[in-house]
C-alpha cells in the first residue's frame with residue numbers, strides 16, 4: 001500500500017513514515033498521507049515533536065517521476081512542506097539510505113536533519129530537466145550559502161552524509177540507527193525556539209561579488225550543458241534566492257519550473273532515466289536479468305594491450321577482478337607495464353580508494369591465462385588474427401572459461417566457430433577509454449549460451465558500465481548506425497561543405513564533438529582498417545565514387561593514404577600542434593584537397609544549409625536504428641538510445657536518436673528521408689526503413705509503445 005503512516009511513539013513523538021517502495025517517492029498517496037499526518041499532529045496535544053522517516057531504510061527518492069506524465073492531482077508539495085516548516089513542534093527528518101530531489105526538499109522543510117553515515121543526499125532534478133521546485137532552490141542557499149548550492153543544484157550530484165554534514169545540510173550523522181537517534185533528538189529539542197530553524201525565514205548569505213559568482217556559474221553551465229535548459233534555469237532560481245526576498249524567490253522558482261516542466265528536454269531526460277532502467281531488465285538469448293545463472297569472475301585475462309586493452313585491464317582491476325594482461329609485442333608490453341599502474345592509481349583515487357582492489361600481472365604469452373575464468377580479447381580488428389587467438393585460447397584455458405571479444409563490429413559467430421565450445425563466446429564491446437566510458441555492448445552470438453551472456457552482463461555492471469545486450473551483425477548497434485551517419489558527412493564534403501561546417505552543425509545540436517573532430521581523435525585508420533577488411537578500399541572496375549554498386553566516398557581513404565590519420569599524426573581533417581596535439585585548427589591543406597577532389601570528379605560545390613547537414617546525418621543514422629529494431633538486433637528503442645547517449649555523445653537532453661525521431665514526428669522523418677533518397681538514389685542508407693513506414697501508417701505511436709508494436713508486427717509477419 002503506497003501512503004504515509006502516522007503513529008505516536010511513547011505518547012509524545014509523532015512518527016510519519018513514507019511508504020512507497022522501492023524509493024518512497026512522493027506520489028499523490030504519500031503526499032496525502034503526509035498532509036493528513038501533519039493535521040493529526042497539530043490536533044494532538046500529547047504530541048510534542050515529530051519525526052519523518054522512510055520505510056525499509058530509504059528516506060525518499062523525490063517526487064514520483066512517473067506522475068509527471070499525467071495531470072497533477074493531490075496535495076502539491078510546496079504548501080505541504082510549508083505546513084511542516086510552520087509547525088510549532090520540532091520536526092526532525094531521519095535520513096536513511098537516500099534523500100534525493102523532493103525528498104531532500106522535504107527534509108529541508110524540517111527543522112532538523114539526522115542522517116545515517118551511508119545515506120546519499122542530493123538535488124538531482126537538473127538531470128531530469130527540472131529544478132528543485134519544492135522550495136529547494138530557495139532553502140538550500142539559505143542553509144549552505146550560494147556557491148555550494150550552485151554546485152549541488154546545477155550538477156545534481158549525490159553527496160555522502162559526511163559531506164552533507166561538512167556543508168551544514170544535516171545536523172548529525174550516525175553509524176547507528178538514524179531513526180532511533182532522530183527520535184531521541186526530537187525529544188531533546190522540544191521547547192527550543194524554532195524560528196532560526198525555519199530556512200525560509202533566513203537571509204541568503206551571498207558573497208560580496210554575487211553577480212560575478214552567478215555569471216561565472218552561468219558561463220560554466222552553458223559550456224557544460226551543450227544547449228541544456230535546466231542548468232541555466234537552476235542558476236536563474238539561485239539568482240532569485242540571492243537577490244530577492246523568499247516569497248519572490250519562490251514565485252521565480254515556480255515560473256522557471258513551469259517552463260521546464262513542459263519542455264521537450266524534460267520529457268527527453270525523464271525518458272533517458274527510465275530507458276536506462278528498461279535496458280537494465282535485459283533478457284536476450286534466454287538469459288534474464290533477474291534469474292540467470294552467472295559465473296562469478298574473480299580472475300580474468302585481457303589479450304592485447306593497446307589503448308583499448310589497457311583500459312579494460314584497469315576497469316577490471318577497479319572492479320576487484322585479478323587480471324592477467326597479455327601482450328606479445330615487447331614494446332607494447334613495456335608501455336603497458338608503465339601506463340597501466342598509473343591509470344589504475346588515478347582511477348582508484350577518483351573512487352576514493354587508497355589501493356586498487358584487483359591485482360594485475362603482465363605476460364607475453366597466452367599460456368599464462370590457463371587459470372582464469374574469463375578472457376577478453378582486445379587485439380586489433382583482424383578476423384584471421386582473432387580467430388587464431390580464439391582457437392588457441394580454446395586449448396589453453398580450462399573448460400568452461402568464458403571467451404569474449406572486444407571487437408567493435410566483427411562477426412562473433414565466426415570467432416565462436418574457431419573454438420570447441422561456441423556457447424561460451426560473447427562480445428564485450430567497450431568504448432575508449434574503456435576505464436572511463438560507461439557503455440558496454442554485450443554481443444550475443446547465435447550460439448552464445450544464456451550463462452555466458454548473463455556472465456558478461458553482470459561483469460559489465462560490476463565494472464560500473466551500462467551494459468546493453470545486442471545481437472550479432474556487422475557493427476552491432478552503435479557502429480552499424482554510425483556508418484550511414486559518417487557516410488553522409490563525407491558526401492556533404494564532396495558536395496561543398498567543409499569539415500568545420502559539418503562539425504559546427506552537429507556540435508550546435510549538442511554533440512560534444514562533430515564527426516570529423518571525433519574521427520581525428522579516434523584515428524582515421526580505425527575505419528580505414530575496417531573498410532579494407534570489407535574490400536571497400538579496392539577500386540576494381542567501378543568508378544572511383546562507387547563501390548559494390550553504391551555511392552562511396554574515397555575521401556577518408558585518401559586522407560589515410562597521405563598519412564593524415566588525425567591527432568596522432570598531427571594532421572587529419574584539422575591540423576594540430578604536432579603529433580598528439582589536441583587543439584583542432586582549420587587547415588588550408590584540407591580546403592585545397594577538397595577543392596581539387598571536387599574539380600577532378602566534376603562536382604560543383606554548393607552552399608549547404610545547417611538544416612540539411614543535420615537532417616541527412618541524423619536521419620540516416622536513425623533510419624538504420626529502425627532497421628536494427630526490425631532485425632531484432634536491439635530489443636527496443638530504449639536500448640539504441642542508451643547506447644547513443646552513453647557511447648556516442650548523443651545529447652542526453654535530446655533523449656537519443658529514436659526518441660528524437662518521435663519528437664520530430666515520424667511522418668516528418670519519413671518525408672525527409674524520401675526527399676533525400678529521391679536526390680541521392682545511389683545511397684541505400686537513405687531508403688526509409690519499412691518499420692518506419694509501418695509505424696507511420698499505424699499513426700506514429702509514442703516511443704514507449706514501439707516494443708509492443710514490433711513484437712506484434714513480428715508475429716503478424718510470421719503468420
Ligand SMILES: CCCCCCC/C=C/C(=O)SCCNC(=O)CCNC(=O)[C@H](O)C(C)(C)COP(=O)(O)OP(=O)(O)OC[C@H]1O[C@@H](n2cnc3c(N)ncnc32)[C@H](O)[C@@H]1OP(=O)(O)O
Pocket residue numbers: 022023025061062063064065066077098100101102103124125128130131132133134257261274277278
Ligand atoms: C509542478 C510540479 C512541482 C513538483 C516539484 C518537484 C520538485 C521535485 C522534483 C523531484 O524530486 S524529481 C525526482 C528527483 N529524484 C531523482 O532524480 C532520483 C531518481 N532515482 C534514482 O536516481 C535512483 O532510482 C535511486 C533513487 C538512486 C535508486 O537507485 P537504485 O539503483 O537502487 O534503483 P533503481 O533501479 O534506479 O530504481 C528502482 C525503481 O524505482 C524507480 N524510481 C526511482 N526513483 C523514482 C522516482 N523519484 N519516482 C518514481 N520512480 C522512481 C525506478 O524507476 C525503478 O523502477 P523499476 O524500473 O523497478 O520499475
